[in-house]
Amino acid sequence: MIRAALVLLLLVHPAGAEVMSSVVAPPQEGSVIREDGLAAWDRVHAVVSHPRCANCHVGADNVPMWSGPEYPQTGPHGMNIDAGDSRIGAETLPCTTCHVTSSAPANGPNDAPAAMIDWQLAPVEMIWFGQSSAQICAQMSDPARNGGRDWIQLAEHLRDDAAHGGFVAWGFAPGGGRQPAPGDLQSHIDDVLKWGAAGQPCPG
């Protein structure tokens, strides 16, 4: 029911990030077999490695990426952008100079992406861009590198970010004709939970 409502919401408002509601309903720990957990991880990986997500989950050079079908070739963000160690451009050019914080982000074609929270890079330890599925899986399973979260808290983080119109919501509804991350928010949360309930198995 909720999922159906969400799909409807996406159809009505195809452009721009927005407040997205979702539920975290964790299965019993251990109730998901490893094989299903790995299958769920593959779907999670398809989301987090998608350019809508990975372009801003970059390493210690603090340079966001331009990649995906919208760009003729993969490369660093144009205009010599460097978000600095602050990861928000405080030392250089604030991300929010172009990626404005908006109460109702509604991207037109080619507008700079915007969300309801201040635009920024993900913390450096959460690097996804250019990483293998196994590497990202290891990072997301490691509380020292995932913001100190267990698998349920990871799902809650996704829910809460989206409820505030943050980057998770934006990734699934980026507007401006951009290709969204595959699937939808609720499926993504459900997959994270399945993967967690299976004991966070990683490929390889």
Added chain:
Amino acid sequence: MELTVNRQRHQIDAEAGMPLLWVLRDILGLTGTKYGCGIAQCGACTVHIDGVAVRSCQIALADVGGEVTTIEGLGTPDAPHPVQQAWIDHQVAQCGYCQSGQIMSAAAMLALQGEPDDAQIDRIMSANLCRCATYPRIRAAIHDAARRLATG
């Protein structure tokens, strides 16, 4: 909606989603802020909101959470801001269309950065496009302005 621009308060009757750029240009008549691309690629529309550089083509009227300063509010022909004076002394402008945005970006940077080196200038100013490619003079003018601001 209420909007403060160059220390003047205005009541604006417009859609919440109208970009600040068009409020400035078509409603308030402040045409020093330029339309160049509409998608935050050229920087010609740069203004300050509470001192921070913002592309006015991207921010909706309803999201302007602070006081706006435009190129007209930074300085005037009779009393130019030190960055504008450096731009005049170095005769940076060719067609001049991007220079309001260049100057606003440089002024915001210099308010925070002290005396930046070339690499810092490159990181901060490469998001402002100049089709005439006045870049060598932009660099020189920023160094000059930084020295002037540092010595007060």
Added chain:
Amino acid sequence: MSRAGRIARRGFLVGSVAIAGGVAFGAWRYTRPLPDPFAKGLSPGTDALNPYVLIDASGITLIAPRADKGQGARWIQAALIAEELDIDPAGARIEPGPVSKTYYNTALLQENLPIDPTDTGWLAQTLRAGSDVPARLLGLQITGGSSSVPDGFEKLRSAGAVARETLKQAAAMREGLSRADLRTGDGNVILPDGQRIPYTELAAEAASIVPVQDVVLRAPSQWRILGKPVQRADIVAKSTGTQRYGIDLAFDGMLYASVRAAPAGSSVAKVEAAAAKGMRGVHSIVPIRDGIAVVADNTWRAMQALQAITIDWAFPDLPGDQQAVWDGLTAALDTAQIDSRPREIGDVENALAAGAVIEAEYRVPFLAHAPLEPMNATVRITDSQCEIWTGTQIPDFVVAKVAALTGLGEDSIQVHNQMIGGSFGRRLELDFILQAVQIAQSVPGRPVKMIWSREEDFAHDQPRPAQIARGRGRVANGQIVALDLAIATPSVTASWFGRVWRALPGPDATITAGAGDQPLAIPNYRVTGHRADEVFPVSSWRSVGASGNGFLHGCFLDELFAAADLDPLQGMIDLCSHDVSRRVLNELREISGWTGRAAGQGRGRGVAFCLSFGVPCAQVVDVADTAKGMRITRAFAVADIGTVLDPVNAQAQLSGGMLFGLGHAMNCELTYRDHVPEQTNFHEYQAMRLHQAPEITVRLLENGPLRGLGEPGVPPAAPALANAIFAATGQRIRELPLSRKVRFV
């Protein structure tokens, strides 16, 4: 010198007429008067005149008819007048003046004659001297081809000098003195006792006397303004947001509009506009020729409403993809039919047959002009009059086409030329102005300001054409023995003239410009132009034909130097057959500290030369292959423009031209798919930005004829960069943009 001799030398006369409360000075030529742009404001019976100086009680106005798009034309025209008039140009009004066929551009037409630019022989000079006849017939008030300075150099200074001497004569008659005893300074006639009479007080008296014709123009050593580093008049306004461009105009009761037009050659098939009609601020939805406009109470609302309109285009039954362009260029090269062969020395075929032939194929892409001020025009039209406020390089053609469109007489159409936020050739087109006129016709009496979105600009540029060229060459005994270059491209001149006026017959010199006219004494040397059919309309882009040909020719020449194991700079100096050009190359060697291509591991130096628009320009580019990508580390440019009238601006033009060339060579192309360019805005067309711009050392020489510098800085940049990348990496890149093969920082 006799009066007749003076007239023949100058080719024009300076005269004056009375205007309300003052006097106008200007130039005309030939016996038959040309149309008088101020006729309506002049008293009856006055002769036709092409005014450059207006003086009345309110002050001095200088008329600068060539459009200013950032190259400083308005200022230099005013400075040329003011130098002789003895006024401070910063204190005068500088206005573009009305459209008039009297402001024709002789220099531009000379440039397009089939004469070698270095040829100073009798025949070439005679042809050049005669070129003002067709120019007058065409009545071209055109800004372009780096022609504003050469065209105005004598006309404008003469107008200033005649005005000065006539004002002195008026003062002499009033005071009972001899003109020879009087001096002038800062807008005053100065009497022997030091008393100063402002020009403005003498204007009415000056209008009533015969203008003084026997003036001698001042020698450069006497100049106060020209040749000196002065502050351009528009610099303060352009640094404080107070410069008004066409896009900034506002009038009482003005409406705003924006447009979506069909791709070139297409038309509107179906429009769904219901959703736009009720949107806030929307005044009307106006069908125009091959497009739809929305008129609203501000620009954004017009653009928003346009986005809510669904339009289906009817595409022509013609190829609409990039591949069709490449196929057409290849076919043009394969045909025996040639457009022109401006260079044919020795026996190329025999020379090539004598040994191993070096062959290469080069390609350059379409390039958009994309000046930063989007196309715009403000128009107010009534039953009897049409006023147009816009920035244009071709006001005459505007008037003619608007007359045809509206049925109004040409006298009823006024063009108020505006300061232009960049052009690079885009403002040589009429499309946006004609759209604005059609929109204004739907709201008679009300001014309408039409602004294109940037997306509309990319969708409707008439770009620099794509080209393919085949080079064949042979080297022997450490020398280039033969160079044969065949270039295929559609004709920019035919495409453009067809749009703005009517097609001109004959070969198009721009097809080979920058390649077929280079002063190199290669013993067997041939350059051939093949005209390809135009798949998409094309236009002049800064430096026109030389923009692409400079790359093809400059790179292939470098290949031959490398094959002959010659240093490319020394090789060019040795082959150079033009003294002014050779001095440019020598100066470049000096300032760049050139010792060869090699510059250490992962580094390289490239050099290129191109003579375009009569200006020899040579450039060196240094690159370093770094972990973050290829970086241009330094650049050097030398050009000879004969006389440097505005040194601060001339350096900016040379530096800017070179960076413009480098930026597009690195990053830019326009590619077509389904009849429209795939690139829609600057995120897909990243030209030069600050972090990619090297420091440039520029040097201007003054050995050749007086020339303008808006364009000649562009052509050598791309080949110098590609040659530097070869020096650094061993990789020959024969296709632009270079980013297809190289990652730049």
